[in-house]
Amino acid sequence: MTEVIGIDHIYITVSNLEHSEIFYDQVLVEVLGFRKNKFVLDGEAHVQYFNRHFGYVLRPARAQTPHNSYVSGLHHFCFRVDSDLDVISVAKQLRELGIQASEATLHQQYAPDYWATHFSDPDGIRLEVTNYRAERKERHDNW
Numbered sequence: 679m680t681e682v683i684g685i686d687h688i689y690i691t692v693s694n695l696e697h698s699e700i701f702y703d704q705v706l707v708e709v710l711g712f713r714k715n716k717f718v719l720d721g722e723a724h725v726q727y728f729n730r731h732f733g734y735v736l737r738p739a740r741a742q743t744p745h746n747s748y749v750s751g752l753h754h755f756c757f758r759v760d761s762d763l764d765v766i767s768v769a770k771q772l773r774e775l776g777i778q779a780s781e782a783t784l785h786q787q788y789a790p791d792y793w794a795t796h797f798s799d800p801d802g803i804r805l806e807v808t809n810y811r812a813e814r815k816e817r818h819d820n821w
Contacts, residue, residue: 687726687733688755693801695738699725701777701800702736709771710757710807745802754796754804762793762809769795769807789813 692698702725706712712727712734725736747753759765765782772779772795779797786792794808 685732687728687735689735689737690752690755690799690803691739692736692799693739693742695723695725695736697800698736702727702734704775704777705772705799705805706734708775709768710759747802747804752803754806756794756806756808758808758810758814760810762791765793765795765807765809772797 690698703714706727707714710729712729714728715726717724717726719737722738727734727736745752759768762782762784769779769782777797779795782793782795784791784793789811791811792808794806796804796806798804
């Protein structure tokens with residue numbers, strides 16, 4: 679059996695590429711340290727953000743419909759950082775940039791050490807930043 683070792687990339691369709699690029703430049707480049715490039719695929723401009731682990735690509739929508747996280751499709755996307763202090767720092771930085779991120783909060787209903795901040799992109803795609811929790815580390819290290 680072949681093991682999947684990670685997510686290579688995810689494509690997010692956006693209603694306004696330029697507007698979304700400004701938002702994601704702040705979130706992914708300024709706060710989370712991703713790098714960025716642009717490319718054209720099938721005649722359409724794309725913006726790719728990437729770090730050592732995966733890529734997050736914006737592509738223009740071909741139809742305009744509001745995002746609904748409670749219909750079939752993407753509910754939310756969660757980025758993982760190393761620690762609860764990193765989550766606290768990310769939430770603070772996002773709010774300083776004018777992004778309506780929630781306060782970093784401990785969510786013990788999910789796990790005893792589950793810290794997270796939540797916010798949405800310009801199209802209403804729900805985003806989360808959480809810490810690398812003990813259960814996830816245990817799973818990784820002792821698979």
